[in-house]
Every structure is written in C-alpha cells, then in structure tokens.
Amino acid sequence: MQHAKAQPRIWTRGLCAGVAALALTAFPAVAHADANGGRGGAEAGDGQVVNPGFDVDGTGTATPAGWSTTGTAGASFTEATGYGYDGDAYQLTHWSSSAYDVDTWQRVTGLDDGAYTLGAWVKSGGGDTADYIELQSGRQSNRTAVPVISDGSWIHIVTSVHVTNHEATIHLVSNSAAGDWTNYGLVTLTPGYASLPIRGGDVSTLVRSEQLGGTYYNADGQQENALDILGSAGMNYVRLRVWVNPEDGMNDEQQLLEGAREAKAHHMKLFLDFHYSDTWTDPGHQATPAAWANDSLSQLETDIYGYSAKVVGDLVRQGTPPDMVQTGNEVNGGFLWPTGLDYGSSTAWTTFGALLKSAIAGVKSADPHAKIALHIANAASWGGVEWFFDNAVAQGIPFDVIALSYYSYWHGYLDELQSTLDQTAERYGKPIILAETAYPFTLDSGDPTASLSFSTASELETGYAATPAGQAAMFRDTLSIVQAVPNGLGLGAFYWEPTWTVVQGNGWDPTDPSSGDGWENQAMFDYSDKALPVIDDYAPR
Numbered sequence: 323m324q325h326a327k328a329q330p331r332i333w334t335r336g337l338c339a340g341v342a343a344l345a346l347t348a349f350p351a352v353a354h355a356d357a358n359g360g361r362g363g364a365e366a367g368d369g370q371v372v373n374p375g376f377d378v379d380g381t382g383t384a385t386p387a388g389w390s391t392t393g394t395a396g397a398s399f400t401e402a403t404g405y406g407y408d409g410d411a412y413q414l415t416h417w418s419s420s421a422y423d424v425d426t427w428q429r430v431t432g433l434d435d436g437a438y439t440l441g442a443w444v445k446s447g448g449g450d451t452a453d454y455i456e457l458q459s460g461r462q463s464n465r466t467a468v469p470v471i472s473d474g475s476w477i478h479i480v481t482s483v484h485v486t487n488h489e490a491t492i493h494l495v496s497n498s499a500a501g502d503w504t505n506y507g508l509v510t511l512t513p514g515y516a517s518l519p520i521r522g523g524d525v526s527t528l529v530r531s532e533q534l535g536g537t538y539y540n541a542d543g544q545q546e547n548a549l550d551i552l553g554s555a556g557m558n559y560v561r562l563r564v565w566v567n568p569e570d571g572m573n574d575e576q577q578l579l580e581g582a583r584e585a586k587a588h589h590m591k592l593f594l595d596f597h598y599s600d601t602w603t604d605p606g607h608q609a610t611p612a613a614w615a616n617d618s619l620s621q622l623e624t625d626i627y628g629y630s631a632k633v634v635g636d637l638v639r640q641g642t643p644p645d646m647v648q649t650g651n652e653v654n655g656g657f658l659w660p661t662g663l664d665y666g667s668s669t670a671w672t673t674f675g676a677l678l679k680s681a682i683a684g685v686k687s688a689d690p691h692a693k694i695a696l697h698i699a700n701a702a703s704w705g706g707v708e709w710f711f712d713n714a715v716a717q718g719i720p721f722d723v724i725a726l727s728y729y730s731y732w733h734g735y736l737d738e739l740q741s742t743l744d745q746t747a748e749r750y751g752k753p754i755i756l757a758e759t760a761y762p763f764t765l766d767s768g769d770p771t772a773s774l775s776f777s778t779a780s781e782l783e784t785g786y787a788a789t790p791a792g793q794a795a796m797f798r799d800t801l802s803i804v805q806a807v808p809n810g811l812g813l814g815a816f817y818w819e820p821t822w823t824v825v826q827g828n829g830w831d832p833t834d835p836s837s838g839d840g841w842e843n844q845a846m847f848d849y850s851d852k853a854l855p856v857i858d859d860y861a862p863r
Contacts, residue, residue: 369432371492374509376400377412386414386426394422397496403505414506416496423497430511431489437515439482440492441806443507444468445475448785450502456493457511459485464863468504469799470785475737476507480806481863482515518805520755520814521860522559522593523552523846526573527828527839528821529581536825539852548821549588551853552846556860560585561757561816563595563651564633566611568832573597575633582642593695593816594634594644595757596681597651598626598658601832605654605699608662619673622658623680630684638689648695648725648757649681654710675717682720693722697757701726702734704742711750723813724750725757730796731781740803747811754807756815760844761796762788763856768849769824772838790848794856805863820846820857 372388373379383400385391391398397418402411416424440457448470456465466481483490492511496504528536528548538548549560562585564578571577578594585592597603600611614625630649637643656663656674663674682694696719698710711724724746728739743754765777765788779788786792786799797817804812822828822841829837842849846856 367432369430369434369511371430371509371511372428375412375507376414380412389414389426389428391424391426393424394418397422397424398426414494415503416494416498416506417503418498418500420500421498422500424495426494426506427491429489429491433485433488433490433511434513435485435488436513437482438485438490439480439512439514439516440490441478441480441508441510441512442494443476443478443509444504445471445477446504447502450496450498450504452495452497453502453504454495455479455481456495457481457483457490458493459483459490460487462486466802466805466863467795467798469736469802470783470795471735471737473735473737475735476505477737477740477803478806479802480516482517484515514810516805516810516863518801518812518814518863520559520816521556521801521862522561522814522816523557523820524561524563524595524758524816524818525549525581525585525821526561526563526595527819529577529584530572530828531821531823531825534825534827536821536823536828537851538821538823538847539850541853541855541857543852548847549584549590552820552857552860553588553590555853555857556862557590557857558860559591559593559645559814559816561593561595563597565597565600565832566629567600567613569600570832570835572832575636578633579636579640579642582637582644583640586642591645592637592642593757594637594647594692595651595697596630596633596647596649598629598649598681602830603650603657604652608653608655608657608659610658610661614658619661619676622661623676626658626677627680627684627687630681631688634685634692635688643689644692646693646695646723647685648697649678649685651697652699652727653696654698654700654706671713671717675714675719678714678717678719694720695723695725695755695757696721697725697727699727700733701728701756702730702738702742704745707742707746708749711746715750722752724752724754726754727758728756728800728815729758729760729776730783730786730800731761731776731778735783736799736803739800740806743803743807743812747807747809751809751811753811753813754804755813756800756804758818759797759800759815760818760841761786761793762843763790763793763848763854764788764843766843768842769838769840771836772829772840774843775840776844788843790854790856793844793854794859797856798859801859801863817846817856819844823847823851824849 378387453468565573786796831837
C-alpha cells in the first residue's frame with residue numbers, strides 16, 4: 323500500500339449525448355439466443371468468427387453480416403469510427419435514445435471440443451443494468467462485464483468455456499438506460515481457457531481483530547468466521563505481512579504464524595509479505611529495523627538472510643509453508659534505507675541487488691519450493707515497471723513472479739493498468755499478480771479515531787461510485803484486466819485488507835494502541851460487519 327496520491331483526472335469523451343456514468347450492478351437475466359438453435363441466426367461452419375471487426379457492411383447496419391440481433395430494434399448498429407481498435411474503420415455500437423435490451427450474437431460451429439476463450443475489444447460509458455460479453459456452449463456459459471473506461475479508450479476482455487458438440491455462441495449484451503452506450507471492436511474465439519488461479523485477500527489484521535472481539539456476518543446476517551465467509555465466496559489465497567520487531571507486537575512473527583495456521587486450516591494458500599522493517603513500508607517509507615540500524619552492508623546481508631530463513635523455516639516447521647514469498651513490500655526505491663538503494667550512488671542497484679539476493683537465498687534455504695515475487699507499487703505506470711524490472715534482471719536477481727499494487731484512485735485508469743500488464747508480460751514473460759488492490763463502498767467514516775485513507779470524491783474512477791455496487795464493479799473489472807493478460811500470465815489479485823473493520827485496538831499505528839485503521843470504508847464488510855456484494859467477485863472464472 324502506498325500513500326502518495328495522483329492528481330484527479332477529468333473524463334473528456336462521450337460517444338452519445340446524455341451518457342450517465344453510473345456504477346455497474348449485478349447481471350440480471352437477459353434473454354438471448356440459445357446455442358442449440360432456439361432462435362436460428364448466423365453461423366460460421368469452419369470454426370471461425372464471421373465479420374469479427376464489424377467492417378463488412380459499412381455504416382448503419384442493424385444486423386452486421388454474420389451476426390444476429392435480438393431485442394430492442396435499432397439499438398444495435400455499425401458506425402464509422404476514426405479511433406477504432408487497431409485503426410479499424412467500423413465498430414458495433416449499442417445505443418438508444420430510450421431504454422433498451424439488446425443481444426448481438428453469433429453461433430460458431432465446426433469447433434473442436436475443448437476449452438475456448440472469447441475475446442473482445444470494448445469501451446463503455448457505464449450506467450448499464452447489464453453490459454457483458456458471454457460465451458455459451460450447451461448448458462455452459464460464462465460472462466465478463468464490460469468495464470467503464472472513463473477516457474474513451476479501448477480495453478480487451480475475455481471469458482472462457484469448455485465447448486461441446488463442436489459449437490459455441492457469442493453474445494454481446496446490453497441492458498441499458500436511455501443514452502447509455504457500448505462499442506465493440508475486434509471479436510476473437512481462440513483455443514484455451516483464460517482463468518484466474520489466484521483470488522486472494524491480504525488479511526494481515528484478521529488475527530488481531532479476532533483477538534479483540536471482531537465479528538463478521540455473511541450476506542444473510544449470520545455470524546461466521548471471516549475466512550469461512552470469504553472462502554465460501556471463492557477466495558483461495560491469503561496474504562500475510564510480517565514486521566521484524568514492531569513496538570506493540572502487531573504483525574510480528576507470532577501473529578504471522580497464527581494467521582498462517584488459520585489460512586491453511588481453511589485450505590487456502592499462503593503468500594508471505596516481508597516488510598523488512600519494524601513498521602509499514604511502501605515507496606516512501608523503508609526504515610531499517612532498529613536492531614539492524616547501525617549494521618554495514620555485509621552485516622545487513624547476513625541479517626536479512628538469517629531473518630528470512632528463520633521466519634520461513636518456522637512456517638515450514640509448523641506445517642504451514644508459504645506457497646509464495648515477496649522479499650520486500652513495494653520496493654520501488656529499495657529497502658533498508660539508507661543502505662538499500664541510494665539514488666545518488668552509481669552503485670545503488672548493485673547494493674540493493676546484493677541485499678535482495680541475500681533475502682531470496684534465505685527464503686530458499688528454508689523452503690526451496692517457495693515461489694519468489696518482487697513487489698512494487700503503481701501497476702498503471704509502464705515506465706516505472708520497466709525501469710525496476712530491467713534493473714532487477716540486469717542484476718541477476720532470481721524471481722518467479724512480478725507483483726504490483728493497483729489502486730485506481732492513486733495509479734490510473736483500467737486501460738492504463740491493462741497496457742502496463744500486457745507490456746510487462748511481453749517483455750519479461752513471467753506470471754503477474756496484483757499484490758494489492760481495493761476500492762471504497764462509501765466515503766463516510768465508520769471510525770472517528772482515524773482519518774480515512776481514501777475519501778476524496780474527485781478521485782473516484784468515473785463510472786464506479788463509492789457504493790457497494792461500485793466497489794464490487796471495480797474489483798470485478800480489475801480482475802477482468804488481469805484475466806486478459808496474454809499467454810495466461812495474469813495469475814490473479816489480492817484484495818488489500820478485506821477484513822479490516824472497525825475494532826477498538828486494531829488500528830494502523832503500532833506505537834498507539836488507540837489508533838483507528840482508516841481503511842474501514844474499503845473493507846469487504848460494511849459498518850454492521852455484514853459481507854458486501856464485492857465478495858461475490860471471488861467466484862471462480
């Protein structure tokens with residue numbers, strides 16, 4: 323987590339007059355064509371999508387060649403565009419001056435049975451009751467919502483099914499209010515399944531919450547264990563941080579070990595987050611632990627090796643080995659300051675690289691099977707990602723996973739996130755995770771003892787209100803961006819602190835037991851401690 327905010331941005335483009343940029347809500351049932359021939363319609367018999375870019379017929383065609391349209395007459399049509407996907411001259415548009423419900427669809431036959439992924443380049447002004455792409459085969463179907471892209475940029479989304487009977491039906495569906503719009507560019511259907519194997523949450527404060535009497539309720543209002551609630555929704559991976567010697571014991575190794583036992587008891591994998599400090603670390607804070615403060619570089623290498631080996635070894639010995647380990651938290655500027663990365667020195671990366679290698683070697687000495695992640699902030703900044711990982715590669719630092727933080731209100735639009743993730747995958751060819759992401763369900767505080775970490779309405783993402791529905795839509799659409807990373811390199815994401823609700827004594831400041839957390843408006847539980855709709859985003863894809 324980082325604390326430096328970007329400047330708010332202004333949405334400058336709308337396709338049609340009267341576009342209302344509102345939060346997306348859950349999908350309703352929308353009638354559309356049956357994959358087994360319920361309404362007849364267009365078919366491709368060679369396993370190929372017909373007219374995938376909607377450029378065969380020119381402007382104004384209500385039913386593009388190769389496609390069928392069901393629903394509101396006139397709400398689906400082709401139009402010319404000077405800024406289509408990859409320079410295409412035409413696009414499919416869903417729009418009407420009155421409320422509409424439309425499905426533009428195509429049945430593709432002649433497919434080999436097996437996994438297939440539907441991809442589509444899309445953009446939308448938001449406000450729809452339902453706006454999604456769907457791939458259907460027999461009784462199987464999966465959907466992905468069309469994200470709201472505030473600056474009018476194209477974005478790529480995917481969804482997958484296992485095809486049977488050699489055919490599948492593509493649906494492009496909008497159930498929308500008057501003036502809402504969605505554009506579609508190139509549509510593809512390719513072999514393979516795009517999934518999200520990691521659907522995680524950082525619950526580092528959960529043990530303390532439980533110790534202090536924190537309670538959690540499912541969507542039906544029944545009290546349950548928080549990990550039972552999240553696990554039932556589909557969460558499968560827990561992230562836990564550890565500090566070296568915190569003043570009040572918060573996030574120390576003992577708390578880590580207890581959290582790891584609870585995670586493994588719920589059959590969840592463990593992502594260990596080393597901060598290598600006695601307190602919070604992020605791009606602006608990387609304080610060396612007090613016990614190591616006067617040590618030389620060679621001594622720090624020994625310190626970080628031994629500490630990493632001990633913590634991981636203790637996890638292994640208690641039967642809760644970490645599945646993945648990040649050696650440092652948001653280390654854009656290094657760690658163990660001022661030794662870890664001195665920008666004024668020509669040897670800065672050599673020094674930081676030596677410390678990272680020692681940390682990784684310590685982890686591997688205790689658990690050779692643990693995957694190593696390097697974690698930095700701002701997943702919407704390709705320049706920052708490229709600079710950091712080019713240097714890491716040049717130093718020969720061994721790592722398995724690229725881990726990035728993404729908070730839209732600090733880092734950028736979803737299309738900027740997608741651009742960075744896609745370029746990262748292409749350049750480094752390594753799996754990618756979002757180690758942190760979150761969004762508010764309200765801008766009101768639930769705890770007067772601490773200011774909210776984020777409460778600025780002007781920095782909310784356009785189209786994603788600070789409401790339970792807006793929170794759910796942002797997390798869902800962020801996961802969709804990760805799912806669409808090429809070559810299956812998008813592993814998934816961790817929601818940051820879904821269980822950090824208001825519990826007296828479970829605050830952010832290890833030096834002040836009376837401090838509040840300031841994160842309660844971004845938790846996955848409301849101010850009555852009841853699960854919010856966002857937990858449904860954990861459902862497997």
